[in-house]
Amino acid sequence: MRAGEAADLVLRGATVLDPAAGIDGAHDVVIRDGRIAELAAPGSAPEDSAESVDAGGLHAFPAFFDPHVHLRTPGQEHKEDIETGTRAAAAGGFCGILAMANTAPPVSTAADVAALRERARAEASVPVAFLATVTRGMEGRELTEMAELRQAGALGFSDDGLPIASARVMRRALQYQRLCGGTIALHEEDPELSGEGVMHEGAVSAALGLAGIPSVSESTMIARDATLAAYEGGRIHVQHLSAAESVEAVRAARAAGVEVSCEVTPHHLCLTDEQVRGLDASRAKMNPPLRADADRQALIAGLRDGTIECIATDHAPHAPEDKEVPFEGAAMGVTGLETAFAALHTDLVVPGAIDLALLVERMGGGAEPFGLERPSLAPGSEANVALCDLAAEWTVGEDGYESRSHNSWCAGRKLTGRVLMTIAGGQVSYRLRSFSLGVAS
Amino acid sequence: MRHLLSIEQLSKAEIESILERAESFAEVGRRDIKKVPTLRGRTVVSLFYESSTRTGSSFELAAKRLSADLVSVKAAGSSVDKGESLKDTVATLSAYDPAAIVIRHPHAGAAQLVADWSEAAVVNAGDGKHEHPSQALLDVFTLRRRLGSLEGRRIWIVGDVLHSRVARSNLIAFQAMGAEVTVCGPPTLIPRGIEELGCEVSHSLERLGEADVVYVLRMQMERMRESFVPSLREYATHFQIDSRRLGPRQLLMHPGPVNRGVELSGEAIDSPQSLIAEQVAAGLVVRMAILYELLAARGERPAPAEGDGAGRPTPIGQPA
Numbered sequence: 001m002r003a004g005e006a007a008d009l010v011l012r013g014a015t016v017l018d019p020a021a022g023i024d025g026a027h028d029v030v031i032r033d034g035r036i037a038e039l040a041a042p043g044s045a046p047e048d049s050a051e052s053v054d055a056g057g058l059h060a061f062p063a064f065f066d067p068h069v070h071l072r073t074p075g076q077e078h079k080e081d082i083e084t085g086t087r088a089a090a091a092g093g094f095c096g097i098l099a100m101a102n103t104a105p106p107v108s109t110a111a112d113v114a115a116l117r118e119r120a121r122a123e124a125s126v127p128v129a130f131l132a133t134v135t136r137g138m139e140g141r142e143l144t145e146m147a148e149l150r151q152a153g154a155l156g157f158s159d160d161g162l163p164i165a166s167a168r169v170m171r172r173a174l175q176y177q178r179l180c181g182g183t184i185a186l187h188e189e190d191p192e193l194s195g196e197g198v199m200h201e202g203a204v205s206a207a208l209g210l211a212g213i214p215s216v217s218e219s220t221m222i223a224r225d226a227t228l229a230a231y232e233g234g235r236i237h238v239q240h241l242s243a244a245e246s247v248e249a250v251r252a253a254r255a256a257g258v259e260v261s262c263e264v265t266p267h268h269l270c271l272t273d274e275q276v277r278g279l280d281a282s283r284a285k286m287n288p289p290l291r292a293d294a295d296r297q298a299l300i301a302g303l304r305d306g307t308i309e310c311i312a313t314d315h316a317p318h319a320p321e322d323k324e325v326p327f328e329g330a331a332m333g334v335t336g337l338e339t340a341f342a343a344l345h346t347d348l349v350v351p352g353a354i355d356l357a358l359l360v361e362r363m364g365g366g367a368e369p370f371g372l373e374r375p376s377l378a379p380g381s382e383a384n385v386a387l388c389d390l391a392a393e394w395t396v397g398e399d400g401y402e403s404r405s406h407n408s409w410c411a412g413r414k415l416t417g418r419v420l421m422t423i424a425g426g427q428v429s430y431r432l433r434s435f436s437l438g439v440a441s
Numbered sequence: 442m443r444h445l446l447s448i449e450q451l452s453k454a455e456i457e458s459i460l461e462r463a464e465s466f467a468e469v470g471r472r473d474i475k476k477v478p479t480l481r482g483r484t485v486v487s488l489f490y491e492s493s494t495r496t497g498s499s500f501e502l503a504a505k506r507l508s509a510d511l512v513s514v515k516a517a518g519s520s521v522d523k524g525e526s527l528k529d530t531v532a533t534l535s536a537y538d539p540a541a542i543v544i545r546h547p548h549a550g551a552a553q554l555v556a557d558w559s560e561a562a563v564v565n566a567g568d569g570k571h572e573h574p575s576q577a578l579l580d581v582f583t584l585r586r587r588l589g590s591l592e593g594r595r596i597w598i599v600g601d602v603l604h605s606r607v608a609r610s611n612l613i614a615f616q617a618m619g620a621e622v623t624v625c626g627p628p629t630l631i632p633r634g635i636e637e638l639g640c641e642v643s644h645s646l647e648r649l650g651e652a653d654v655v656y657v658l659r660m661q662m663e664r665m666r667e668s669f670v671p672s673l674r675e676y677a678t679h680f681q682i683d684s685r686r687l688g689p690r691q692l693l694m695h696p697g698p699v700n701r702g703v704e705l706s707g708e709a710i711d712s713p714q715s716l717i718a719e720q721v722a723a724g725l726v727v728r729m730a731i732l733y734e735l736l737a738a739r740g741e742r743p744a745p746a747e748g749d750g751a752g753r754p755t756p757i758g759q760p761a
Contacts, residue, residue: 203634209570209609210549212633279550324528326548328569 001086001120001127004427006034007383013042014055014387018062018377019357020364029060031383034426038379053421055387062375063095063384063422064341067185067263067366068160068239068312070333071128073116075104080317080404082116086124087430088315088337088403093386095126095375095424096367097337101133102161108133108144110152117153126424129155129370134173134184140165143173147180155370158185160239163221165191170225174234183261183370185237186225188246189288193217198328200242200273200289208276210328213289219245226253226260237369238262240314242288244298251307261369263312264299266340267409270347272296281330282323282407286316300353303362310365313340317405334409339396341388343410345417356390385423392418399433444556444563445731447572448613456617460582462730462738463723469506470726479737480509483540486561488530490516490546495697495724496566496575500543503728507737512537527551531558540736544568562735573606576696577614579727583719584654585618587692592619595651597643599680600658600704601630603669607696608658612640623652626680629669646679646686656694657682660704673703684708692716 201212316333
C-alpha cells in the first residue's frame, strides 16, 4: 500500500460489531496513529484535535478481506490496474486483497512478483498481496520456482482462471509445498467435463441451447485434489465454490482431516442460472457459472455451518468489447468489489437468510487461509474499519464505478446498505463523496 | 410485433396471424407475376455468419418478391473475416437505414443484440443452438395445411436434440398450437432438463406408433467424432426412421438438409407420408409473411409514393 498519513480519528457512537473478537455494542471508536486505541463508552471519548465522525446510527465492522481479485496488471491495464482495483476494494470496505496471477503474462517469476509489490507500494489504496502461478505460464506442465517466488513475497500459489488438469502436476505442487510453504488456491474444474460449456448445465441451458458446464465438473476435481492433499499432507484453498456437490465434497474432505479451506462469491450466493435467460454476458457470464437454486441454497447452508469460511468476490473486470458480444463469445467474469457487502446485506441479511454477524465474520474470513491475520477491532489492533450505513439505499453504477470496468453483476440494482468510509492498514483509504464529516472544533 | 427473435415471444394468435398472411402469399405464388410492391423502396439486409441454403435463399427471395432492395452480407469475404465485431458491423450496415435485418449467427442471443443496437426490425434466422423461429412457423404452416389443427396431435421430434435450434423452436411452437411433444434420441443427445419445457423424453422408438407426426432432425457427422454416438451405424440401427418404423398414417418432416441413410432412409424421404418438399415451399411464403408482418402490417413507415416536395426525387418506377 502507498505510504500515507496514519489515521487519527474518533467514530462517535458507532454500533460496533466484530463477531470474531466478541465485540457487539455502541462505542466511541478511538483511532490513534493508525491503531484502534480504545473502544470507549459512547460520548466518553475526549474532544481533541483529532477528526471526529458522528457515527450515530452507523455500523463499524472490521474491514473486509478479499482473497480473490483480478487486478489485470500487468498486461490488461485497460480493464483494471493496481490503482483502480484497490480503489474499488476500498470503496467496498476491504482493507486487504489477494491479487490473482493470471495476468498477461502470468506472474510466474520472482521478478514479476517484486515488480508488482513495488507498484503496489506506489499506487495501492489498500494492502495487496500477490499470488504466483503454480505452473510456468499457467501451462499446467512444469512447476514455477515456487521457493524463489515465496522469497520474493508471493503469499501463495494459484493458476486461477484455469484448473490444474494434470493430477501428476498437482501432486508435485503439493509435494513441493512442504519445502516452500504457501497455500495453493485452486480453480476446480475438469476441462474434459466442462468442454465448450458457457453456463450451468440444467433446465435453463436446455431451454437456451447453450452448452452446459455440469456441477460435477467442479466437485470431481475437488474430490481429486482433496485426496491428493490428504496423501501429501498439503494445504489447499478451494476457490469460488458454486455447486451443492462441491460443498459436500469440501465437507467430506474436512471431516477426513484434509487441510482445506474454501470461498464463495456474492454472485453465487445471490443469483441462479435463471439470470442467464436474458443472455446479458456483462452481468451473467462467469466461471464457475451461476447454478440452480438448490446449489445456491447449499452454498448459503455451507456458509452458515462453517464449511465455507469466507466470501471472495472473484472481481474480474472486462472491457466493454469483451462483453458486448453474443453470450457464447463473451469473456467470463464480473466485477464485485464495490458491491459485495451491500449485495449480500440486501439479498441475504435483510430477508433473514443469514444474520449480520455471520456476514461480517465471513467477509473477513479470507485472510487466515493464507496465513494473514484477520482484521480486528480489538483495541491494540491495526485500524481496519468499514463504516457502514445499513439503511442507505443506492443504485449500483448510478455514480459510476471506482473500478475501470463496468461489468458489475448487479449493475442497476437498488441495494440497501452502503460503505461510507474505509480505514485500511491504519490509513483512511476511502470516503463516500456525499458522506459529510463533522470535524471537532 | 417489432422483431421476430424467438418463438417464445409469440402468442398463439400472433402465430396464426402470420400463417394466415402466408396463405395469402401462397395465392400470389400461383400467379405468373409473383412479385408484389409492398416493400418497394425499403432495404432488407441479410447478414449470415453461418452457411445456409434454404433459410438464406428463401429469405432473400421473399424480400425480392415483396420488392424490397436486398443487401446480402456473408461472413466469409466480408469485414467480419477481418475481425470486425458484430456491433461494429451492425453500426456500418445501419448507415443504409435498413427496414429489416435478417441475421443468422453461430451464437445464441445474437439477434437480440442486433435488435438492441439497430433501429431496424430484426429477424432471427437462427442464433446458435437457441432458436430458429421462421423454421418453426413454416413447419406449423405445413402441418396445419395437412391436419387443419394441431390441437391434441402427438408429435415426436427424433434425433440430435442437444445441438438443434430447430428442436427448441418447434417444441415451443408445436406446444403453443396445442400439440403434445415427445423428444427422442440417445441420452447423449438429449439435453439435461429439457423436460422442463413441457415435453416428454424417450430414449427409444418403441412407442413411436403413437405419433401423428414424426419430425426428424439432422444428425451432424462431427457428433460421431465427439463420441456423442459410437457410430452412425449404431445410431441408424436405433433411431433411423425407415419405412418399417414409419406408419402409413404418420406424417414425416425434416428441416433439411437430410443425411440419406443416417437419420432417414431413402424410401422414407420419398414416401407419400413425407412433407419435406412442402416444408421448403412453405419456407418462402412464411418468410414473406414474416417480413410483411414486421414492415408493412403496422404501416409504421410506408414507402414514399411520390416526391416529398423538398426537392428529393421520386423513387424510380413510382408514379410522380
